[in-house]
Amino acid sequence: MGDKEDIAELAGEIIDIVSRLDKNGLETLVGAARAVETKRKIETFNRELNVVAEKASRKRREASRPDFSVLIERTEDDFFVIQMDQARVFFNIQELREITAICHSAANSKAANPQAAGMKRLFKWFEKERSDLLADAGVDSERSPYLAELYELVLSTYKLKS
Numbered sequence: 001m002g003d004k005e006d007i008a009e010l011a012g013e014i015i016d017i018v019s020r021l022d023k024n025g026l027e028t029l030v031g032a033a034r035a036v037e038t039k040r041k042i043e044t045f046n047r048e049l050n051v052v053a054e055k056a057s058r059k060r061r062e063a064s065r066p067d068f069s070v071l072i073e074r075t076e077d078d079f080f081v082i083q084m085d086q087a088r089v090f091f092n093i094q095e096l097r098e099i100t101a102i103c104h105s106a107a108n109s110k111a112a113n114p115q116a117a118g119m120k121r122l123f124k125w126f127e128k129e130r131s132d133l134l135a136d137a138g139v140d141s142e143r144s145p146y147l148a149e150l151y152e153l154v155l156s157t158y159k160l161k162s
Contacts, residue, residue: 017029067085068084068085068145068146068148068149069083069084069085069149070082070083070084070146070149070150070153071083071153072096072153072154072157075090078092078093079091079092079093080092080093080095080096082133082150084133084136084137084139084146084149084150085137085146087133087136087137087138088136089130089132089133089136091130095129095130096158097161098125098129099122099125099150099154100154100158100159100160101160102118102121102122102125103118103122103150103151103154103155103158104154104155104159104160105118105121106118106121106151107155115148115151115152116142116143118147118151119142119143119144119147119148119151120142122142122147122150122151123139123141123142123144123147124142126139
């Protein structure tokens with residue numbers, strides 16, 4: 001049976017019941033019908049409100065999400081600044097050479113996913129040698145998008161020194 005048939009059957013049942021009710025019974029039935037209608041309106045309103053709230057929440061999350069941009073700049077006195085969004089940390093040339101070696105080593109490895117291997121190696125190196133960058137940028141795992149960006153940037157910008 002479809003919705004229209006179900007509704008017609010229920011309406012017929014209500015009409016049959018209404019014909020046997022007195023005034024108090026009819027007032028009770030009308031009150032119950034109004035309560036059901038009000039409940040339906042509230043549920044519809046709440047669903048619409050939840051949709052709007054979810055859209056607003058998603059916009060707030062997207063607005064507060066970092067861009068995961070990573071830059072490396074060389075200073076006049078041969079230091080390097082690795083910037084991850086707002087976090088800026090200075091590195092000496094030897095440290096940048098180690099970071100470069102880590103990235104190229106992973107890229108040339110037989111790992112199924114060289115980028116993931118590089119990110120893991122970078123994370124371990126930073127944990128041991130320069131945890132200040134991890135803390136300042138909020139990097140808390142080897143799967144951080146910052147490490148993926150750094151890995152790709154180092155590979156495309158720096159070569160291993162022979």
